[in-house]
Amino acid sequence: MLASSAHSTRTAASLAFLILLSLLSSARMIFTGPKPWHFEVDSIGARSDKRFATVKSHLPTNGIIGYIGETGDSALPDYYLTQYALAPLVVDRSAHHSVVIGNFPHTLPSEIPSDLKLVQDFGNGVLLFAGKETK
Amino acid sequence: MAIALAAVICLASGYLLISIGWPDSRPSRSLQVMKLSLAGGFGIGISSISFFLARMFGTNHFVVWDITLLASICALHYLARPGFSAAFTAKAVIDFEIPLWLRRIVIAAFVFALMSASYSATMRAITHPHGDGWDAFAIWNLHARLLFLGGSHWRDGFNALIPWSHPDYPLLLPAASAHFWSYAGIDSPMLPAALGLVFTSSTLVLLVSSLFQLRGPNAALVAGIALSSTPFFAEHGATQYADVPLSFFILATIVLLHFGSHSGPETQSRRLNRCRALAGMAAGFAAWTKNEGLLFLTALLFAFCLFSITKESKDSAGEFSKPKQNLLAPTVLGAIPILALIAWFKHSVATSGDLLSTPEVMIHRILTPSRYGIILRWYAKEFLRFGDWWIFPGTVLLVAFYFLNREKGLSERDPLLRVSITALTLTLAGYFAIYVITPLDLHWHLRFSLNRLFLQLWPATIFLFFLSVGRQTPLNFSK
Numbered sequence: 001m002l003a004s005s006a007h008s009t010r011t012a013a014s015l016a017f018l019i020l021l022s023l024l025s026s027a028r029m030i031f032t033g034p035k036p037w038h039f040e041v042d043s044i045g046a047r048s049d050k051r052f053a054t055v056k057s058h059l060p061t062n063g064i065i066g067y068i069g070e071t072g073d074s075a076l077p078d079y080y081l082t083q084y085a086l087a088p089l090v091v092d093r094s095a096h097h098s099v100v101i102g103n104f105p106h107t108l109p110s111e112i113p114s115d116l117k118l119v120q121d122f123g124n125g126v127l128l129f130a131g132k133e134t135k
Numbered sequence: 136m137a138i139a140l141a142a143v144i145c146l147a148s149g150y151l152l153i154s155i156g157w158p159d160s161r162p163s164r165s166l167q168v169m170k171l172s173l174a175g176g177f178g179i180g181i182s183s184i185s186f187f188l189a190r191m192f193g194t195n196h197f198v199v200w201d202i203t204l205l206a207s208i209c210a211l212h213y214l215a216r217p218g219f220s221a222a223f224t225a226k227a228v229i230d231f232e233i234p235l236w237l238r239r240i241v242i243a244a245f246v247f248a249l250m251s252a253s254y255s256a257t258m259r260a261i262t263h264p265h266g267d268g269w270d271a272f273a274i275w276n277l278h279a280r281l282l283f284l285g286g287s288h289w290r291d292g293f294n295a296l297i298p299w300s301h302p303d304y305p306l307l308l309p310a311a312s313a314h315f316w317s318y319a320g321i322d323s324p325m326l327p328a329a330l331g332l333v334f335t336s337s338t339l340v341l342l343v344s345s346l347f348q349l350r351g352p353n354a355a356l357v358a359g360i361a362l363s364s365t366p367f368f369a370e371h372g373a374t375q376y377a378d379v380p381l382s383f384f385i386l387a388t389i390v391l392l393h394f395g396s397h398s399g400p401e402t403q404s405r406r407l408n409r410c411r412a413l414a415g416m417a418a419g420f421a422a423w424t425k426n427e428g429l430l431f432l433t434a435l436l437f438a439f440c441l442f443s444i445t446k447e448s449k450d451s452a453g454e455f456s457k458p459k460q461n462l463l464a465p466t467v468l469g470a471i472p473i474l475a476l477i478a479w480f481k482h483s484v485a486t487s488g489d490l491l492s493t494p495e496v497m498i499h500r501i502l503t504p505s506r507y508g509i510i511l512r513w514y515a516k517e518f519l520r521f522g523d524w525w526i527f528p529g530t531v532l533l534v535a536f537y538f539l540n541r542e543k544g545l546s547e548r549d550p551l552l553r554v555s556i557t558a559l560t561l562t563l564a565g566y567f568a569i570y571v572i573t574p575l576d577l578h579w580h581l582r583f584s585l586n587r588l589f590l591q592l593w594p595a596t597i598f599l600f601f602l603s604v605g606r607q608t609p610l611n612f613s614k
Contacts, residue, residue, distance in 0.1 A: 008232045011605060014539040015357060016237060019244045021527040022364040026248045028525040029255040029366050034262045044265040044272060045324070062288040064296065080273040083297060084265075087277055088285035092296045 047078070047105070048085035055122045056086060059099065064090045066097030066131055068113070070104055078103055095131060102127030138326075141182070141318035144201050149178025151208045155215050156413035156469075157394075158406065169344035173391075173413075175337040176383050179330060180420040181208075183307045184476060186314035190282060190289050191479075197317045230351025231605060238353065245356040245363075249339070252369035256335055259373035264324040266375030274301050275375060276327055278309035283316045295486045303485040305477060307424040308377045327375045334380040335372025338594050339363055341383070345390040346601055358601040361533065362594055367523040371590060377425050378587045384421035385431055386594040388414050389555050393602070396462065396551045408465045415469025423473050426488070427566070427591060432470060434561035438554045439463045462551075492574045500572050510570045513581040521586040522593070533600055540605040555599055559592050 034040070059065065065086070069078050082103050083091040091101065095113050102109070104125035112118065116129040153173050159166065181204070189200045233241070265272045277300050281292030293302035312327045319326065342362055346355035362368060372379040395410030418435060421428030439462065491497070500506060519528045566588045573580050 011231055011540055012233045012237050014536050015231060015233060015353075016240065018357065018532050018536050019241060019360055021532055022360050022529065023244055023247060024527065025366050025522075025525045025529070026251040026364040029251045029364075029369060033255040033370075034258040036258070040262060042263050042265070042267075044263070048265070048272070062285065062291060064291075064294075077269070080269065080299070083300070084272045084277050084280070087280035088288065088292050090292060090294050090296055 044081070048081040051105075051124060052082065052085040052101075052126060055101065055120075055126050055128055058120065058128060059086065059089060059101075062088055064092055064097060066095050066100035066129075067091045067093050068095050068100060068102050068109075068116070068129075069093075070106060074105070078105060095129075098131045100129040100131050102129055137318040137320070138315065140198075141201075141315050144205055145178040145182045145314075146174055147178070148181040148205050148208055149174035149176070151205075151212045152177055152181065152416075153413065155208070155212050156409040156416075158216065158409070163348075165344050165347045169341060169348065169390075172337045172340035172344060173387055173417075175333050176341075176380070176387060177416070177420070179311045179333065179380075180307060180384075180423065182314040183311040183423070184473070186282070186317065187306060187310045187476070187480075190310075193287060195286070197314070229605075231353040231357070233353055241353060241356050241360075245359050248360045248363040252339070252363035253336075255366070255369045256332060256373040259370055260328040260332055263374070264328060266324075266327065267370075268374050268376065271327075271375040273299065274304060275308050275377060276312065276324070278304070278306060279312035279316070279327065280322055282306070282309055283313035283322055290484055293484050293486065298486065298489060301489070303426070303481070303488045304377075305423045305425060305428070306480065307420060308380055328373065331373050331375050331379065334383050335369065338368075338372075338379060338383040338386060341386055341390060342594055342598055345394075346598065349393065349602055354601045358597050361529060361597050361601075365522040365524065365529055365593065367521060367586065367590055368593065370523070371587070376587065378591050381421055381424045381428050382591045382594045384417050384424060384428065385591060386598055387417035388421065388431075388435065389558075389595050389598060391417055392462065392466070392555065393551060395465075411462055411465035412469035415466035415471075416473065417469075418466070419470035419473030419477075422470070422477055425591075427562070427588065429477070430565045431558070431562045432474075434565060435554075435558040436463070436467070437561055438557040439466075441557060442550060442554055489575070490569055490573055492572070496574070497572045506571055506577060509577055510567055510581065513585055514567070517585045517589055521589040533597075537600070537604055549603070552599065552603055555595075559595060559599070562592060563588075 067079060067082060069075055069082070079091070079093055082101060086101070095116055100116055102112070102125075104127065106125070108125060112129070115132040119128045119130050121127050150170065153170050157170065159170075162170065182201075185201055185204050186197065189195070189197055194200060259267055263271075266276060278292070282289050285292055295302070308327070308330065311330055315326045315330070316322045339359060339362055343355045343359040346358050368379070368382075391410055391414035395407045395414060418428075418432045422432050443463075492500075518530050522529050566585075570577065570581060570585075
C-alpha cells in the first residue's frame with residue numbers, strides 16, 4: 001500500500017517536472033518565432049520566379065539550357081534558384097549549350113565568354129545568350 | 136473550388152482505405168479521430184501515387200484518373216466489408232495515476248504546447264512560402280515542378296546533369312504537390328506549405344489519439360506535450376522538407392502494428408491481418424517519402440526476422456511465435472505494391488545516389504577508426520540538442536522520467552515493443568553506417584543532416600516511450 005502510494009507520488013512529481021520543463025521550450029517558440037506585427041516574407045520568390053518571369057517566355061518549353069553566373073558565396077544559391085524558376089527546363093551549369101542563361105544579380109560581367117553571343121538583356125542582371133552551337 | 140475537390144478526393148480515398156484495413160462498426164470518438172489522422176497522410180500518399188501513375192501512363196486527365204481510383208477504392212470497400220463483428224477497442228492499460236489538480240495542469244499544458252507549436256509552424260509557413268531551407272526548393276519543390284510542368288517530358292528533369300537535386304529521391308511529397316497543383320492549374324507555393332502543416336498536425340494527432348486508446352488520456356496528453364514542445368518538430372514541419380512526413384509514416388507503421396498485434400479467435404485474427412497490411416502500407420509510404428524510409432522498412436523486417444530466430448531462447452512463455460509470424464506476412468503484402476512502384480522509379484527514372492563510392496574507397500573508410508569516433512560524438516551531441524529545446528533537452532527529460540518510473544522486464548513480456556525498439560535502433564545504426572561510408576565531407580554531412588534523421592524517429596520514440604513507461608502489464612485487446 002505504502003509502496004503504491006510512493007509510486008503514485010513519484011509519478012505525479014516526475015510528470016509535473018516533465019511538463020513544466022517542456023513548456024519552457026513551448027514558450028520560447030512563441031517569443032523567437034516570426035511576429036504578426038513584424039511580418040517579413042523571405043526573398044526566395046523575388047530571387048527566382050519574379051526575377052526570371054520575363055525571360056521564361058523566350059526560352060524553350062523543355063530540354064537543357066546552359067548557365068553562367070557570378071562567382072563568390074552566392075553563386076551556388078543563385079544557380080539553384082535559377083533552376084527552380086526555370087523548371088521543367090534542365091539548367092546545366094555550363095556555357096556549352098545553344099541557349100545559355102546569364103544570371104548576374106550583383107555585378108554584370110566585364111567580358112563574356114567568346115563563344116557566347118548576347119541575344120537580349122532582360123535587365124536586373126538577367127541575360128540571354130546564344131551558344132556556339134547556333135552560330 | 137478545384138482545390139476543395141482535390142482535398143475531398145484525397146481525404147475520402149485515405150479514409151476508405153483505412154476503413155478497408157480497419158473495419159469498425161462502432162468506433163469510439165478517439166478511434167475515429169485516430170482514423171482521420173491516418174486518413175490525411177494515407178490520402179496524400181494515394182494522391183501522390185495516383186499522380187505518378189498518371190504521369191507514368193502519359194495521361195493528363197487527372198480528375199478522371201482520381202475519380203476512377205476513388206471509385207475502385209469504394210468498390211473494394213464494399214466487396215471487402217467484413218462478414219464478422221468488427222467492433223474493436225483496445226483496452227487501455229494502467230494510465231498514469233495522477234491527482235485531479237495535476238490532471239488539470241496536464242490539460243492546460245497540452246493546450247498551451249499545442250497552440251504555441253501551431254503558431255510557430257503557421258507563422259513559418261507564411262513567412263517562407265517556398266520553404267525554409269535550400270532542400271525545400273532545390274530538391275522537393277523542384278521535383279514537384281518537374282512533375283507538374285514537365286508534361287510528357289517529365290522524366291527529362293530527373294537528370295544526372297543536376298545531381299545536387301538528388302534525382303534518386305522518392306517522390307511522395309513532390310508528386311502530392313504536383314497532384315494538387317494540377318487541380319489548381321498553377322504551381323502555387325501555398326499548397327506544399329499546406330501539405331507540410333497537414334503532416335505535422337496529423338503526426339501529433341496520431342500520437343495522442345493512439346496513446347489515448349492504448350494507455351489512457353494522461354499518458355496521451357503528456358506525449359502530446361513532449362512532441363509539440365519540441366521546437367524543431369513544429370518549425371521543421373513548416374519547412375517543406377520530407378522529414379516530418381517520413382516521421383508520420385514511421386509512427387503510423389508502429390501504431391498500426393501495435394493495434395494489429397493481438398492474436399485471438401479466427402475472425403479477430405482476420406480483422407487484425409488487415410490492420411497489419413495497413414502497417415505495411417504505411418512503411419511502403421515511408422519508403423516512397425525518403426530513402427531513409429526504405430532503410431526503416433528493411434530494419435523493421437530485419438527486426439521481425441531477428442526475433443524469429445532467437446525466439447526459442449528468449450521467449451519462455453511461448454506466446455510470441457504465432458502472433459509474430461502472422462504479423463510479418465500481411466505487413467510485407469501491404470508494402471509490396473508501393474515497393475514495386477519504387478523499384479520501377481529507381482530502375483527507370485532515378486539516377487544513382489551520391490552516397491556510394493568504389494568498394495576500395497568504402498573499405499578504406501570502414502577501416503578508419505577516427506570516423507567512428509567523430510560520428511559517435513555527433514550522435515551524443517545531437518541527442519542533447521536536435522530538438523532545439525530551451526535549457527532542458529526533451530531527450531534528457533524522458534530518460535530521467537524513465538528512471539523514476541521504470542518497470543523491469545516489460546519488454547520481455549511485450550514482444551512487439553521489442554521488435555519496434557529494435558527496428559528504430561537498427562534504423563539509427565543504418566544511419567551510422569551511411570555516415571561511415573559517405574563520400575561527402577563527414578563533418579558537413581553530419582552537421583546538415585543528423586538532427587533531421589533524429590527528428591524522423593522522434594514521434595515513434597515518444598509513442599513507444601509513453602506506451603511502455605510506468606506500465607506494469609502487456610497490452611490487452613478486447614473484441
